[in-house]
Amino acid sequence: MTQEFNPQVLDDIISAHQCNPSAVIAILQDIQERYHYIPREIFQPLSRRVGLSEARIYAVVTFYENFSLEPKGRFIVKVCDGTACHVRKSTPILERLRKELALSPEKVTTDDQGFTVETVSCLGACGLAPVLTVNDKVYPAMTPDKVSELVESLKKELGYATH
Numbered sequence: 001m002t003q004e005f006n007p008q009v010l011d012d013i014i015s016a017h018q019c020n021p022s023a024v025i026a027i028l029q030d031i032q033e034r035y036h037y038i039p040r041e042i043f044q045p046l047s048r049r050v051g052l053s054e055a056r057i058y059a060v061v062t063f064y065e066n067f068s069l070e071p072k073g074r075f076i077v078k079v080c081d082g083t084a085c086h087v088r089k090s091t092p093i094l095e096r097l098r099k100e101l102a103l104s105p106e107k108v109t110t111d112d113q114g115f116t117v118e119t120v121s122c123l124g125a126c127g128l129a130p131v132l133t134v135n136d137k138v139y140p141a142m143t144p145d146k147v148s149e150l151v152e153s154l155k156k157e158l159g160y161a162t163h
């Protein structure tokens, strides 16, 4: 499901912005939105076009945690494991999610890049604990069974054959 890097797409994105160093974050955001990560092939051409060194662009990508150098899933599921969510049993939710998707703490993205599962320390919605987000949409008061239903419906959206 990872899209092949297409230099024309990068050209179009750069052209849609002003071609100067201050546009680099906006350009990177558009690239990440398009590919769900920052392909390494962009560094050289982007550096040339905006007049920043590749090292500077790399530093920007690694500074902002929303940018990823690794391909991520179409659905990025963030399970909160902050204190409020943890005491309201976020661990069984995370375990069910990983089991449903055959993922683990070491393997966070499905092979087809359908799903990425991450943990976060607080989503800022403690009153709704336990909470998870899917591409920034908040799902409150989760349970392992609700997670199974959610995964099922997301798989359908991705066109998986479900039982």
Ligand code: FES
Binding pocket: 080, 081, 082, 083, 084, 085, 086, 121, 122, 123, 124, 125, 126, 127, 129, 130, 131
């Ligand atoms: S601890 Fe989970 S939202 Fe704050």
